[in-house]
Amino acid sequence: xxxxxxxxxxxxxxxxxxxxxxxxxxxxxxxxxxxxxxxxxxxxxxxxxxxxxxxxxxxxxxxxxxxxxxxxxxxxxxxxxxxxxxxxxxxxxxxxxxxxxxxxxxxxxxxxxxxxxxxxxxxxxxxxxxxxxxxxxxxxxxxxxxxxxxxxxxxxxxxxxxxxxxxxxxxxxxxxxxxxxxxxxxxxxxxxxxxxxxxxxxxxxxxxxxxxxxxxxxxxxxxxxxxxxxxxxxxxxxxxxxxxxxxxxxxxxxxxxxxxxxxxxxxxxxxxxxxxxxxxxxxxxxxxxxxxxxxxxxxxxxxxxxxxxxxxxxxxxxxxxxxxxxxxxxxxxxxxxxxxxxxxxxxxxxxxxxxxxxxxxxxxxxxxxxx
Numbered sequence: 001x002x003x004x005x006x007x008x009x010x011x012x013x014x015x016x017x018x019x020x021x022x023x024x025x026x027x028x029x030x031x032x033x034x035x036x037x038x039x040x041x042x043x044x045x046x047x048x049x050x051x052x053x054x055x056x057x058x059x060x061x062x063x064x065x066x067x068x069x070x071x072x073x074x075x076x077x078x079x080x081x082x083x084x085x086x087x088x089x090x091x092x093x094x095x096x097x098x099x100x101x102x103x104x105x106x107x108x109x110x111x112x113x114x115x116x117x118x119x120x121x122x123x124x125x126x127x128x129x130x131x132x133x134x135x136x137x138x139x140x141x142x143x144x145x146x147x148x149x150x151x152x153x154x155x156x157x158x159x160x161x162x163x164x165x166x167x168x169x170x171x172x173x174x175x176x177x178x179x180x181x182x183x184x185x186x187x188x189x190x191x192x193x194x195x196x197x198x199x200x201x202x203x204x205x206x207x208x209x210x211x212x213x214x215x216x217x218x219x220x221x222x223x224x225x226x227x228x229x230x231x232x233x234x235x236x237x238x239x240x241x242x243x244x245x246x247x248x249x250x251x252x253x254x255x256x257x258x259x260x261x262x263x264x265x266x267x268x269x270x271x272x273x274x275x276x277x278x279x280x281x282x283x284x285x286x287x288x289x290x291x292x293x294x295x296x297x298x299x300x301x302x303x304x305x306x307x308x309x310x311x312x313x314x315x316x317x318x319x320x321x322x323x324x325x326x327x328x329x330x331x332x333x334x335x336x337x338x339x340x341x342x343x344x345x346x347x348x349x350x351x352x353x354x355x356x357x358x359x360x361x362x363x364x365x366x367x368x369x370x371x
Contacts, residue, residue, distance in 0.1 A: 008055040008068060016069070020060065027056040028185045031167070035160060046170070053169045053182060109190075111206075111234035111243035114138055119252040120217060122264070122286035125315055126322075128219035133212060134247065139234035140209040142201035147239035149205035154195045158187040165191040190238070206235040215247060220319030225249045251314070256284055262316045262323025265306075267330050268297075275301050275331045285312050285325055295327055303331045 009016050012026050030052050032038070039045035058064045116136050120129060141147035149155075157163040161184035168181045183189040197203025215229060225248070232245025251259075258265040268281050278299035282292040295307065306326050313323025337345070 006051065008059055011051055011055040012059060014059075023056065023059050024185065027052065027060075031185055032160060035167075050169045050171055053167070053180075054171075056185075057182070109237040109240040111139060111236040111241065113243040113246065114233040115246045115248065117248045117250050118215075119250050120221070121252050121289075122254050122257070122314065123289045124217060125221050125223075125249075125251060126219065126286050128221070129217040131214050132217050133214055135210060135212045137208055138211050138232075138245075139206040140211065141235045141239065142198060142205050142207050144200040145198035145205060147205040147235065149198055149201065149203045149238050150194045151196050151198050155192045156195060158184060158191055158193055160184055160186040161191060163191040165189040205238045213245075217249070218319075220315040220322070221249055222315050222319065223249055223251045254286070257286070258328075259314075260326075262314045263326055264313045264323065265326045265328050267328045269330045269332045270297060270301070271332060271334070275303075275329070281327070283325075283327055285309075286314065287312070297329060301329050301331075303329070305329045 009018070012018075012023060013030065014022055014026050018026075031049070034045055034049045034052055036046045036049055058068055114136070116134070118132070118134050120132070124132070142149070145151055145153075158165075161167055165184055165187065166181045166189070167184050168179055170179045172178075184191075187193055194203045198205070201207050213229065213232060215227060217227075227247045227249075229245040229247060231242040233243025235242050253259065256266065258267065264286060266283050268283065270279060270281065274297070276299060278301070279297050281295055281297055283295055284292060295309075297307075306328050309325040309327065311322045312325035315322055334341075
């Protein structure tokens with residue numbers, strides 16, 4: 001792209017420290033004044049409009065503007081041929097039908113798709129949640145203007161692009177004239193201008209609203225699974241259709257369990273006598289939020305011994321199987337005991353012939369006193 005080494009800031013009538021908004025506003029104003037359709041009697045108008053558009057393309061792009069500011073020229077900042085697609089369209093567009101398609105192209109005002117993360121409990125993951133209520137913010141159609149963006153519903157054809165939503169400029173290369181198309185700066189590609197913008201939505205036809213919807217989560221739903229909710233996204237501008245909503249599932253941690261991949265570890269505290277003699281304990285599973293099941297811990301269990309219950313963990317492989325539930329025995333040593341309990345522990349240690357540090361110290365003290 002070339003502009004005959006003219007200062008691009010001068011072409012747009014702005015200073016070198018002008019902001020993007022200032023550059024955009026100046027381009028809009030000058031584009032109206034210099035558009036070839038408005039100045040049909042001025043033979044130089046097309047060239048001036050082309051220079052204006054080329055200057056705007058460079059100065060509106062931060063990277064191109066930075067290179068221009070450093071090197072002081074627009075040479076090689078952009079493709080001098082406007083891209084290979086422009087060359088093919090210029091010479092072969094009508095033959096392949098590309099040129100006609102380009103002239104009809106318009107900006108889509110369909111609403112944007114939304115993505116949200118929804119937490120579910122282990123119980124919901126196993127049993128499903130047929131009516132899971134989720135709440136999120138999205139653009140809804142403006143009730144004041146019924147999504148039209150205008151109080152009266154009136155809109156006029158853009159005078160700059162004549163309703164196409166695009167502005168086309170041409171330049172000459174050694175291959176001939178090359179045409180380049182830009183989004184119209186006056187209507188931002190809409191092809192029309194709202195005469196009396198709705199004050200509630202500021203002429204967009206949509207407003208941000210907190211929305212509640214119900215979705216059905218099937219049993220055995222894996223984490224990170226994504227559900228698509230049609231028309232659950234943002235409302236389109238000017239009454240266009242809604243985008244879609246994509247819901248990603250995330251498990252809510254349950255403090256009763258320690259998660260290890262698809263397995264769930266259920267820690268159980270047992271006393272020293274229970275570890276020696278064996279005991280029965282109650283435990284939860286993710287299948288039920290209230291009901292407790294019973295498991296028999298054998299005698300002589302060691303600290304952190306684990307007992308695996310197959311297929312009672314979290315869903316995996318698309319819900320075709322499940323991880324395991326692991327009962328982990330935690331032997332708790334008492335920190336405070338009664339005198340009677342102490343006597344029993346001492347007697348047990350004596351029976352087992354185990355070394356007692358405190359008793360040994362007392363014996364040494366007694367021997368020294370006797371001497």
